[in-house]
Amino acid sequence: MVDGQWTTCIRCQCRMWMPPALYEAALAQAGKITFYCAYGHGQVFRSKEQLREEDETRRERDRLKQENARLVEQWTEAHRKLALAVKDKTRITKRIHAGICPDCNRTFSDLARHMHSKHKGSLSSDPLSTMIRPTLEKSQ
Numbered sequence: 001m002v003d004g005q006w007t008t009c010i011r012c013q014c015r016m017w018m019p020p021a022l023y024e025a026a027l028a029q030a031g032k033i034t035f036y037c038a039y040g041h042g043q044v045f046r047s048k049e050q051l052r053e054e055d056e057t058r059r060e061r062d063r064l065k066q067e068n069a070r071l072v073e074q075w076t077e078a079h080r081k082l083a084l085a086v087k088d089k090t091r092i093t094k095r096i097h098a099g100i101c102p103d104c105n106r107t108f109s110d111l112a113r114h115m116h117s118k119h120k121g122s123l124s125s126d127p128l129s130t131m132i133r134p135t136l137e138k139s140q
């Protein structure tokens with residue numbers, strides 16, 4: 001036979017002693033029987049349903065936290081790739097403005113004519129196929 005039960009107040013963390021009968025009754029009727037610490041902080045034992053709900057809430061919170069981290073990571077990666085693509089486009093535009101052929105990297109005073117005679121086929125290929133695109137992940 002246990003001689004009562006020591007427990008800790010959820011509000012002030014003080015140690016409190018519960019008589020065996022009260023301890024057992026409070027446990028048996030968790031969520032219904034309120035007991036008090038020496039400073040008058042009322043509290044109840046948590047019932048099975050409460051514990052289960054708390055567990056579910058915690059699991060849901062963890063899941064959302066993970067989901068959020070995954071989205072942040074995905075966004076960061078997409079943003080990084082976009083920044084790279086923009087940088088690449090800027091670089092190529094600057095070169096074209098300077099008369100440098102984007103395909104063979106040589107300078108031509110008449111770039112239009114050079115493109116027409118040497119790289120006629122380069123426009124027919126899908127420009128999107130060479131672009132870096134963020135990958136869309138399937139959500140589980």
Ligand SMILES: [Zn+2]
Pocket residue numbers: 009010011012013014037038039040041
């Ligand atoms: Zn207390």
Ligand SMILES: [Zn+2]
Pocket residue numbers: 101102103104105106114118119
């Ligand atoms: Zn060229």
